[in-house]
Amino acid sequence: MCGIVGILGTHQVAPVILEALKRLEYRGYDSAGIATVNAGHLDRRRALGKLVNLSDLLVHEPLAGMAGIGHTRWATHGAPTVANAHPHRAGRVAVVHNGIIENFRALRSELAAAGLAHESDTDTETIAVLTRHYMDQGMTPTEAANATLERLEGAFALAFLFEGEDDLMIGARQGSPLAVGHGDGEMYLGSDALALAPLTDRITYLDEGDRVVLTRAGASITDAQGRRANRPLTRVRLDQATVDKAGHRHFMAKEIAEQPAVLGATMAFHCTPDKSALALPERLDFTACDRLILVACGTGYYAAQVAKYWFEGVAGLPCETDIASEYRYRQPVLGARNMAVFISQSGETADTLAALRHVRGHVACSVGVINVPTSSIARESDVALPILAGPEISVASTKAFTAQLMVLLLMALKAAQDRGKLSAQQVSDHLQLLQTLPGLMRAALDREPDIAELAQGLAGVNHALFLGRGPMLPLASEAALKLKELSYIHAEGYASGELKHGPIALIDETMPVIVLAPRDSLFAKTVSNMQEVLARQGRVVLFSDRAGLAEAGAVPQSLAMPEVPEMLAPFVYAVPAQLLAYHAALARGTDVDQPRNLAKSVTVE
Numbered sequence: 001m002c003g004i005v006g007i008l009g010t011h012q013v014a015p016v017i018l019e020a021l022k023r024l025e026y027r028g029y030d031s032a033g034i035a036t037v038n039a040g041h042l043d044r045r046r047a048l049g050k051l052v053n054l055s056d057l058l059v060h061e062p063l064a065g066m067a068g069i070g071h072t073r074w075a076t077h078g079a080p081t082v083a084n085a086h087p088h089r090a091g092r093v094a095v096v097h098n099g100i101i102e103n104f105r106a107l108r109s110e111l112a113a114a115g116l117a118h119e120s121d122t123d124t125e126t127i128a129v130l131t132r133h134y135m136d137q138g139m140t141p142t143e144a145a146n147a148t149l150e151r152l153e154g155a156f157a158l159a160f161l162f163e164g165e166d167d168l169m170i171g172a173r174q175g176s177p178l179a180v181g182h183g184d185g186e187m188y189l190g191s192d193a194l195a196l197a198p199l200t201d202r203i204t205y206l207d208e209g210d211r212v213v214l215t216r217a218g219a220s221i222t223d224a225q226g227r228r229a230n231r232p233l234t235r236v237r238l239d240q241a242t243v244d245k246a247g248h249r250h251f252m253a254k255e256i257a258e259q260p261a262v263l264g265a266t267m268a269f270h271c272t273p274d275k276s277a278l279a280l281p282e283r284l285d286f287t288a289c290d291r292l293i294l295v296a297c298g299t300g301y302y303a304a305q306v307a308k309y310w311f312e313g314v315a316g317l318p319c320e321t322d323i324a325s326e327y328r329y330r331q332p333v334l335g336a337r338n339m340a341v342f343i344s345q346s347g348e349t350a351d352t353l354a355a356l357r358h359v360r361g362h363v364a365c366s367v368g369v370i371n372v373p374t375s376s377i378a379r380e381s382d383v384a385l386p387i388l389a390g391p392e393i394s395v396a397s398t399k400a401f402t403a404q405l406m407v408l409l410l411m412a413l414k415a416a417q418d419r420g421k422l423s424a425q426q427v428s429d430h431l432q433l434l435q436t437l438p439g440l441m442r443a444a445l446d447r448e449p450d451i452a453e454l455a456q457g458l459a460g461v462n463h464a465l466f467l468g469r470g471p472m473l474p475l476a477s478e479a480a481l482k483l484k485e486l487s488y489i490h491a492e493g494y495a496s497g498e499l500k501h502g503p504i505a506l507i508d509e510t511m512p513v514i515v516l517a518p519r520d521s522l523f524a525k526t527v528s529n530m531q532e533v534l535a536r537q538g539r540v541v542l543f544s545d546r547a548g549l550a551e552a553g554a555v556p557q558s559l560a561m562p563e564v565p566e567m568l569a570p571f572v573y574a575v576p577a578q579l580l581a582y583h584a585a586l587a588r589g590t591d592v593d594q595p596r597n598l599a600k601s602v603t604v605e
């Protein structure tokens with residue numbers, strides 16, 4: 001979602017801001033812009049579509065100046081147009097914004113009554129117009145920005161730049177992340193450390209409600225109560241903040257291929273050095289826990305649904321899963337012995353963060369299962385468990401999904417041990433089994449040529465169904481989500497036994513039905529459902545292991561997967577789900593790493 005960069009530099013900043021915006025591209029956007037102050041003169045350039053359009057514009061109409069702000073916009077209020085692109089300017093102020101100003105309509109009417117017009121349909125422009133209004137009344141830029149911030153309701157990360165002020169930038173954070181970067185005689189603002197990585201490894205993360213006044217001499221931070229605040233300066237590890245495709249055609253391909261290594265590292269981090277026992281934080285204690293609540297969005301939600309089978313099946317712990325955007329609106333009943341787990345790659349998803357805040361004080365413990373250790377969910381949970389997948393740049397989540405599964409499975413083993421369902425030795429046996437996972441993932445990755453061929457056959461269809469049973473049901477949903485978001489083919493994941501209660505009406509010889517069915521305890525039942533599809537000439541594609549394929553009989557198409565222990569199947573079957581969507585997208589020529597309309601980190605509700 002929207003990305004912000006600000007630089008008070010010692011050289012021309014527009015090209016540097018453009019490069020930083022490229023590192024924020026992965027968040028998803030549909031227009032972009034830059035404003036600079038040059039010898040006191042404020043100017044801006046904005047362009048629709050990809051950054052290359054802004055880059056072209058800057059070639060023809062360069063933007064000079066050593067102070068500037070830049071933005072990638074993911075449209076919320078107002079269509080993606082140049083007029084709605086940021087920075088928004090009113091008089092002597094320019095503003096970039098990530099978030100939503102909920103009271104902008106009231107403010108806009110108030111400003112209109114005072115004779116101040118708007119040029120765009122956005123909520124953000126109101127911030128600029130209001131600041132201008134206060135400056136027109138004689139306030140200094142800092143006073144005007146502060147007065148404006150007092151009036152705003154909603155979520156925002158903001159950067160302000162002012163005409164006549166070559167050495168001033170103001171930032172504010174409420175609900176959307178913002179980081180301050182410290183350079184040599186330069187200062188920066190950025191939505192995340194990735195944006196600033198080549199500029200500096202010295203980062204200060206702003207807290208909720210913080211405001212910052214930047215000059216080239218440094219940053220002055222105040223908290224939500226207006227008191228001076230000292231926020232720690234952290235060194236960001238550059239190897240974790242710099243990302244390239246490592247020879248792959250797309251970030252998604254690289255991230256899929258990284259999974260064996262990631263899963264090995266994630267497991268190692270949360271276990272003792274000899275991997276015979278768990279090494280999860282003591283605070284993560286399931287002894288008195290009577291119910292687990294797993295909350296997430298998108299792919300994280302499907303990881304939660306897989307984990308429910310583990311928490312209930314292995315640990316005997318009642319477990320419910322919820323989509324974060326629904327959770328706090330259904331008046332969930334919470335108990336003092338409940339544990340609530342929030343699963344989020346970015347750690348910034350607005351709905352998941354809001355759900356975490358909703359349960360605070362009403363449950364025994366809140367846990368964040370996150371990839372970004374400095375994220376809001378990591379900082380606001382009682383226990384933050386890193387999934388250690390490394391930067392995930394492709395919008396479609398892949399390695400974060402399987403790394404989330406790994407952490408959730410380790411948690412389920414801990415729950416089982418704490419609750420006396422598994423002995424230390426039995427946990428150790430499970431961990432030994434888990435050590436075979438990287439090898440199994442590699443074996444699944446080796447199936448890529450066959451999966452690519454199957455994907456060719458899918459490229460021409462408009463609809464597809466994925467069927468699964470047990471833990472393969474959320475995998476079917478995840479496979480359908482991947483196919484939808486990458487190739488724009490309409491796809492649904494369905495419980496194989498539920499097919500006959502409706503979706504079977506869709507089956508004809510044109511409908512691909514991909515069945516995810518390792519030869520497990522549920523296999524025979526899934527095969528029966530598959531037969532129902534075959535009997536109606538559905539185009540079945542069966543993903544199973546050799547034993548399963550032999551037992552299933554004749555099917556139009558199949559993929560031979562490695563034999564996997566039942567507990568590890570959700571990890572291993574994620575690979576063909578991801579690769580199928582990837583190759584279908586290649587065949588259809590869609591934008592693999594940045595599918596249309598999608599954002600990586602959804603920081604608005």
Ligand code: G6P
Binds near residue numbers: 297349
């Ligand atoms: C967006 C992304 C998905 C992701 C979801 C949740 O929709 O495109 O890939 O699964 O957000 O994001 P989170 O960062 O909370 O895991």
